[in-house]
Amino acid sequence: DIVMTQSPDSLAVSLGERATINCKSSQSVLYSSNNKNYLAWYQQKPGQPPKLLISWASTRESGVPDRFSGSGSGTDFTLTISSLQAEDVAVYYCQQYYTTPPMYTFGQGTKLEIK
Amino acid sequence: QLQLQESGPGLVKPSETLFLTCIVSGGSISSSSYYWGWIRQPPGKGLEWIGSFYYGGSTYYNPSLKSRVAISVDTSKNQVSLKLSSVTAADAALYYCARQVGWYSSSSGHAYYFDFWGQGALVTVSS
Numbered sequence: 001d002i003v004m005t006q007s008p009d010s011l012a013v014s015l016g017e018r019a020t021i022n023c024k025s026s027q028s029v030l031y032s033s034n035n036k037n038y039l040a041w042y043q044q045k046p047g048q049p050p051k052l053l054i055s056w057a058s059t060r061e062s063g064v065p066d067r068f069s070g071s072g073s074g075t076d077f078t079l080t081i082s083s084l085q086a087e088d089v090a091v092y093y094c095q096q097y098y099t100t101p102p103m104y105t106f107g108q109g110t111k112l113e114i115k
Numbered sequence: 116q117l118q119l120q121e122s123g124p125g126l127v128k129p130s131e132t133l134f135l136t137c138i139v140s141g142g143s144i145s146s147s148s149y150y151w152g153w154i155r156q157p158p159g160k161g162l163e164w165i166g167s168f169y170y171g172g173s174t175y176y177n178p179s180l181k182s183r184v185a186i187s188v189d190t191s192k193n194q195v196s197l198k199l200s201s202v203t204a205a206d207a208a209l210y211y212c213a214r215q216v217g218w219y220s221s222s223s224g225h226a227y228y229f230d231f232w233g234q235g236a237l238v239t240v241s242s
Contacts, residue, residue: 001178031223031224031226033222033223034222034223036223036226038224038226038228040228040229042229048234049211049213049232049233049234049235050162050211050229050232051232052228052229052231055228055230061230093161093162095162095228095229097217097225097226097227097228098224099224099225100224100225101175101225102167102175102225102227103164103175103177103178104152104164104167105164106161106162106163106164107161108161109161109162
């Protein structure tokens with residue numbers, strides 16, 4: 001299985017400041033045939049289901065504010081919130097969908113709070 | 116507007132079988148564009164993929180649960196069902212149904228991620 005490891009486990013950032021969450025996969029999730037990284041980011045607010053923010057490591061979903069961005073390739077990825085808003089308090093998960101046949105795995109989550 | 120609504124018994128006894136259903140509205144489970152997946156989340160913990168179903172005839176399961184899990188669909192009711200046998204306390208969780216979007220090709224594999232989630236159904240395991 002591909003193990004996804006996020007860092008840090010929790011993070012406190014001041015309003016308006018940048019928040020950075022890292023995700024590392026135990027093997028590359030870059031598909032050489034199409035040069036795509038099979039990695040997604042989700043946001044889970046308290047009492048809610050996860051919400052897809054980013055697919056293909058850097059493609060923001062429709063309606064997701066542009067302060068959210070994803071970057072990275074291969075085994076190392078980053079979710080960045082450029083200017084933290086109060087509504088961004090949540091747990092963030094990365095997930096790989098590289099494995100064939102499917103064996104999807106998630107990171108353990110990073111809890112983001114306001115400092 | 117797509118809606119996914121999970122439902123189930125809420126409380127299951129140890130060693131018994133859990134049955135959950137996910138009613139899909141605003142979309143068709145028969146669409147060739149999507150997979151339909153189940154994911155669970157123990158209280159206060161992270162996400163674990165259980166399995167996924169593709170109407171074209173493929174079903175995929177997490178190897179750690181494969182011997183106890185079955186996913187099926189009822190196209191007449193537009194619903195996806197999950198069966199988990201021989202439950203233990205470790206199976207207590209919030210169970211989510213989710214739509215998966217993406218594609219499959221021999222050159223790029225099964226590229227499906229979870230683009231829409233239901234609210235979840237809470238399952239407690241206790242005698």
